Amino acid sequence: MPSRRAPVVFPSRLELWLITLIGLVPAGLYFWYGAHNQLGADPVNVFERWLGLWGVRFLVVTLAIAPLRDLGVINLVRYRRTFGLLVFWYAVMHVATYGVLDQHLDLRAVFGEVTTKPFLMVGLAAFVLLCPLAATSNRWSIRTLGRLWGTLHRGVYVVAALAGVHFLMAFKTYTVTSVGYAAALFVLGAAGVVRRVRHNGRRRMSAANEPMRRPKTTG
Amino acid sequence: AGTLKARATSYTVKDPPTPRVDVTTYNNFYEFGLDKGDPVQNSGGFHPEPWTVRVDGLVRQPRTFSMDDLAALMPVExxxxxxxxxxxxxxxxxxxxxxxxxLLGVVEPLGDAKYVAFESVLRPDEMPGQRGGLASLDWPYVEGLRLDEAMNPLTFMAVGLYGDRLPNQNGAPLRLVVPWKYGFKGAKSIVRIRLVADMPRTTWHSMAPEEYGFYANVNPTVDHPRWSQGSERVIGSSGFFGAGRRTTEMFNGYGEQVASLYAGMDLRRWY
Structure with a gap:
């Protein structure tokens, strides 16, 4: 693994707020269009897919931050939570659009579909898994959960795999869009898993080789 | 009110017609692209005339019809x-x-004809979706019906909509409409109709047989593997809050006219 990590770029609080605001523009814009009958013949479907697509886009950005750092390009790790939360908000809006605008809150229909259609089960699993990640994306959780926090947040690789499968299944055939984004999610997710495995391997090795020289940590 | 001077018939439904703008801008016509808006965008260079359709196979009088022949033989309704x-x-x-x-009456099907195959036009020069690529289907597009389904009075060859000739994106100049089946059965821009003895290899069915059956009868009790078929979004320019959803009816509401075609058949198996 290349050791030349790029220096951390520290964002200002304002910058992070701006990213969030700008990141929500695609949703806001299309919601306005849809409410004013500007989304064509099948507005709910267009909006639902649009939200899914943007969720996937922000997930790709989120997952790309670590490899970009490791390759020495740029270290945006301090921006990652903001992008990760955008993924979550788009997932919330995507699911809400399905339930409210599409299925008209017909809970029996929703339950019937999400329990029998692999396409929806996979999507729902990705969403459910995202929830604890979003809920623990604050300093207090990081402090309180310690090592467990890192383990939990590795769940994002599972989210990437599930979201990639769900995205592929949303198209009737394999298209440039569906295969392109799904491939990005799978590759970035797999790269993350490989990075963790190697990292852990190295840590175990160094621990075994030099047990005495391990620096003592003082909690 | 259109240019076709079609005779009104009793074949109608109570629900209000979908606005013309939606019918002509929201289309599945993969020959022109995968998105619903692609057909209207990419079909400007398509030439629906001159046009001929060959009707042959197991018939007594195989024949090639020009659109003028059809206009002379078949009063438009x-x-x-x-x-x-x-x-x-x-x-x-x-x-x-x-x-x-x-139309089939004109060519006189023979006794051993059991199915009808419909072949859409193959023109990669005019149809960007036919130039291959990742999502490409096997061209030309082929659909099919059992002969008795094809002979049912509901089964319709459309040359127009809203009183005018079919727009390119809706399958100009000649397309099939089978109202009790899912829309993909309605082959567009048809150049050949063949009467055959064996079930034809149809495009979507051979592409994904577990998702698209040969029969493809509208059936709220047999789900698509990825979604329920129990209800449907009603298309119509209305924005989010006017968008409707209705319960899907067996045979799309045409059961009275067609249910007998499937008497004794297990429709879960023959979906």
């Missing part, structure tokens, strides 16, 4: 049909055309 897409949306469309049975 209007039928307002429900259209239910396999993707769980629906429209109500005023078609203009003639019964397929009338």
């Amino acid at each position: 209007e039928r307002i049909y429900r259209m239910r897409c396999v993707e769980a949306w629906s429209m109500v469309i005023p078609w203009d055309g003639f019964a397929l049975a009338a």
Whole structure:
């Protein structure tokens, strides 16, 4: 693994707020269009897919931050939570659009579909898994959960795999869009898993080789 | 009110027709692209005339018809049909055309003809979706019906909609409309109709047999593997808050006319 990590770029609080605001523009814009009958013949479907697509886009950005750092390009790790939360908000809006605008809150229909259609089960699993990640994306959780926090947040690789499968299944055939984004999610997710495995391997090795020289940590 | 002077018929439904703008801008016509808006965008260079359709196979009088021949032989009538897409949306469309049975009567099917295969035009020069690529289907597009389905009075060959000739994106100049089946059965821009003895290899069915059956009858009790077919989004320019959803009816509401075609068949198996 290349050791030349790029220096951390520290964002200002304002910058992070701006990213969030700008990141929500695609949703806001299309919601306005849809409410004013500007989304064509099948507005709910267009909006639902649009939200899914943007969720996937922000997930790709989120997952790309670590490899970009490791390759020495740029270290945006301090921006990652903001992008990760955008993924979550788009997932919330995507699911809400399905339930409210599409299925008209017909809970029996929703339950019937999400329990029998692999396409929806996979999507729902990705969403459910995202929830604890979003809920623990604050300093207090990081402090309180310690090592467990890192383990939990590795769940994002599972989210990437599930979201990639769900995205592929949303198209009737394999298209440039569906295969392109799904491939990005799978590759970035797999790269993350490989990075963790190697990292852990190295840590175990160094621990075994030099047990005495391990620096003592003082909690 | 259109240019076709179609005769009104009793083939109509109570629901209001889908606005013309939606019928002509929201299309599945993969020959012109994968997105619903692609057909209207990419079909400007398509030439629906001159046009001929060959009707042959197991018939006594195989024949090639020009559109003028068809106009002379087949008086145009209007039928307002429900259209239910396999993707769980629906429209109500005023078609203009003639019964397929009338056309088949002209060529006289032979006794061993059991199926009818419909072949769409192959013109990669004019149809960007046919130039290959990742999502490409096997071209030309082929659909099929059992002969008795093809002879049912509901089965319709459309040459127009809303009183005018079919726009390119809707399958100009000649397309099939089978209102009790999912929309993909309605082959567009047809150049050949063949009467055959064996079930034809149809495009979507051979592409994904577990998702698209040969029969493809609208059936709320047999789900698509990825979504329920129990209800449908009603297409119509109305924005989010006017967008409707309705319960899907067996045979798309045409059971009275067609249920007997499937007497004794297990429709879960023959979906």
